[in-house]
Amino acid sequence: MSVSREETRGSTPKSIQRRTGAESARRVLQLMLCFNRQNHTYTARQLADEVGIPLPSVHRYVALLRETGILIDRGSGKYSLSPRMIPLAQAARSAETMIDFADPVMRRLSAETGESVILVRMINDMATCTHRIESPRRLRISYEPGQLVPLLSGASSRILLGSMSPQARKAHLSHYLYMADGDLRNLERIEQEIQQAAKNGWATSSSEIDEDVWAAAAPVKHGREIVASLSIPTPLSRVTPDSQKRLISQVTVAAAEISNLISAIH
Secondary structure, three states, X not given: OXXXXXXXXXXXXXXXXXXHHHHHHHXXXXXXXXXXXXXXXXXXXXXXXXHOOOHHHHHHHHHHHHHOOOEEEEEOOEEEEOHHHHHHHHHHHHHOHHHHHHHHHHHHHHHHHOOOEEEEEEEOOEEEEEEEEXXXXXXXXXXXXXXXXXXXXXXXXXXXXOOOOHHHHHHHHHHHHHHOOOOOOHHHHHHHHHHHHHHHOOEEEEOOOXXXXXXXXXXXXXXXXXXXXXXXXXXXXXXXXHHHXXXXXXXXXHHXXXXXXXXXXX
């Protein structure tokens, strides 16, 4: 195939243009996803450090987001999401019908245990907190809706990974271990933990994601399919052998209740 001299000198192939455009869009979305309830204001430098994008590019993307009304200049070089984003958050929550079934059960579970309760789902192959009820105690574990949960560790991840076929799970875990510079020999150990969680109908973790945090999780199902993980993360200082057994029982019963509600409607 011949390429004209004019094309070679004066134009960029359309395939490269598409890749460049997609990468720019991906970076803009990465910037937007930095903002959450706890970290609601950033400088351009902080955003650059957060996502690993060169500062000049961040300034360009921030200018675009300000122009479209998505970001607001708070002064002193600080930016936050504008109120224009509130309807998007409300739309996302409204679309999550599972939350409607889970919320009353989670509130009751939190009241009974005195601990935080979180609902975690696989969204685009990423374990994501979609709902949480915070403990009323001063010392508590808190996850924000939308916050990602590490897929290579933790009770919820072992539950969610159990929903995949062995072949898909191996490919998925291999990818995450490679990206995290992890030892691929850990695949066998992780697989054993996933199978044990499936056999038990629950999983626990201790100081895996956050130091001094213990958690129990159980599967939420639609029929036989695991669609979410219900988890009770608690400070390790409050956990005893007896309380572990109680929390495992309570989260398992609550997850089964949510499963029954979902299956009854759908």
